[in-house]
Amino acid sequence: MSALGWRAGASSAANSSAIGEAFARAKSQKRAAFIPYITAGDPDLETSAVLLRVLADSGADIIELGVPFSDPIADGIVNQRAATRALASGTTLSGLLELVSRSRDQIGIPIVLFTYFNPLHARGLRLFAEQASASGVDGVLCVDLPPIEAATDYVPALRDAGIDTVFLLAPTSDRSRVREVAEASTGFVYYVSRTGVTGTRSELPPELLEEAKRLRRRVALPLAVGFGISTPEQVRAVGKVADGVVVGSALVRIIEDGVGSSDLVRDFGRKALELSDALR
Numbered sequence: 316m317s318a319l320g321w322r323a324g325a326s327s328a329a330n331s332s333a334i335g336e337a338f339a340r341a342k343s344q345k346r347a348a349f350i351p352y353i354t355a356g357d358p359d360l361e362t363s364a365v366l367l368r369v370l371a372d373s374g375a376d377i378i379e380l381g382v383p384f385s386d387p388i389a390d391g392i393v394n395q396r397a398a399t400r401a402l403a404s405g406t407t408l409s410g411l412l413e414l415v416s417r418s419r420d421q422i423g424i425p426i427v428l429f430t431y432f433n434p435l436h437a438r439g440l441r442l443f444a445e446q447a448s449a450s451g452v453d454g455v456l457c458v459d460l461p462p463i464e465a466a467t468d469y470v471p472a473l474r475d476a477g478i479d480t481v482f483l484l485a486p487t488s489d490r491s492r493v494r495e496v497a498e499a500s501t502g503f504v505y506y507v508s509r510t511g512v513t514g515t516r517s518e519l520p521p522e523l524l525e526e527a528k529r530l531r532r533r534v535a536l537p538l539a540v541g542f543g544i545s546t547p548e549q550v551r552a553v554g555k556v557a558d559g560v561v562v563g564s565a566l567v568r569i570i571e572d573g574v575g576s577s578d579l580v581r582d583f584g585r586k587a588l589e590l591s592d593a594l595r
Contacts, residue, residue: 332425332453332454332477332479332501332502333424333425333453334377334425334427334453334454334479334502334503335479335502335537337376337377337424337425338376338503338537338558338559340376341376341558341559341594342558344595346554346594346595347553347554347555347557347558347559347560347594348376348377348537348539348558348559348560348594349374349375349376349550349559349560349562349590349591349594350375350376350377350378350379350427350539350541350559350560350561350562351370351375351378351379351561351562351563351566351587351590351591352378352379352380352381352429352541352561352562352563352566352567353366353367353370353378353379353380353381353397353563353566353567353570354380354381354383354394354397354398354400354401354567355380355381355382355383355401355406355410355411355414356383356400356401356402356404356405356406356410356411356414357381357383357397357398357400357401357404357406357567357570358400358401358404358570358574359404359406360404360406360410360411360414362570362579363380363414364414364417364418365580366570366580366583367380367414367418367421367422368418368421368422369580369583369584369587370422370587371421371422371423371424372584373584373587373588373591374587374588374591374592374595375424375587375591376424376425376559377424377425377426377427377453377559378422378424378425378426378427379427379428379429379456379561379563380411380415380426380427380428380429381394381397381398381401381428381429381430381563382408382411382428382429382430382431382434383397383398383399383401383402383406383411384398384430384431384433384434385398385402386431386433387431388431388459389431389458389459391564393564393567393568393571394563394564394567396571397567397570397571400571400574408434408438408443409446411428412446412447412450412452413450415447415450415451415452416449416450416451419450419451420451425453425454426451426452426453426454427452427453427454427455427456427479427481427502428447428452428454428455428456429456429458430455430456430457430458431457431458431459432457432459432460432469435455435457435469440468440469440472440473441472443472444472444473444475444476444478445476447473447476447478448476448477448478452478453478453479453502454478454479454480454481454501454502455473455478455479455480455481456481456482456483456505457469458483461495462482462495462496462498462499462500463495465480465482465499466499470499474501479500479501479502479503480499480500480501480502481500481501481502481503481504481505482496482499482500482504482505483496483504483505483506483507484496484504484505484506484507484530484534485506485507486507486508486520486522486526493530493533493534496534497533497534497535497536500536501536502536502537503536503537503538503539503558503559504530504534504536504537504538504539505539505540505541505561506526506527506530506538506539506540506541506557507541507542508520508523508540508541508542508543508544508553519543519544519549519552519553520543523540523553524552524553524555524556527540527553527556527557528556531556531557531558537558537559538557538558538559539557539558539559539560539561540553540556540557540559540560540561541560541561541562541563542561542563543564544560544561544562544565545562545564545565546565547589547590547592547593548593550562550590550593550594551593551594554593554594560594562590565586565590566583566586566587566590569582569583569586570583
């Protein structure tokens, strides 16, 4: 279970949104929330629709859905290849939002888009926010947009549409950055477990657990930890000090290895359930 509940005084948006409710349910069960990641359209949108249902059935509390982008600078090679496959299959932002629209009620859990700023800017922030809200998107994590630059247009557009704005903290974040992220975020704060890009690692950084504890004392919102978490043992360890655990590359690799195989959905479901069970 999470060793730390979120502080009194957490923003009302965090507690009243579907994302806030998902963290509250997990907390009431004395555990951290399981937050798996996949790239929309990898290997195609129809398969993504099936995998979203599998994740929900396997115990996911919130799903991070990646918006495929041609220059995913925050992603390691596994997720880069996933974005390439998704783009090659013809996945667009409009197609992704349509996927969310037809899947949201079926899976019954919040969806957070993991994206870079360029696709949102190209669509227009207000139009994107309106379309995302209408599709059932609950939150957006824009990995390459600093909170201070997001304050003028991005945050107001999403907040007006009822969408939570999630921002990143890293091991290199100083006090000023922690304060900026805490003020700009609703729903939860995402702590990157290490510097660098996404990807599986055999061991967690030795300072991660203590750093997560320290941040929990300074951030009122639920704290989710991701980047490099890939095994049930790692999920269990991080779940003791965080409110949510994000697993991405380990699941995306199952998709990559199973492209074209009739066993893809079965193997993916087994992996998702194995990771989810580590928090129960």
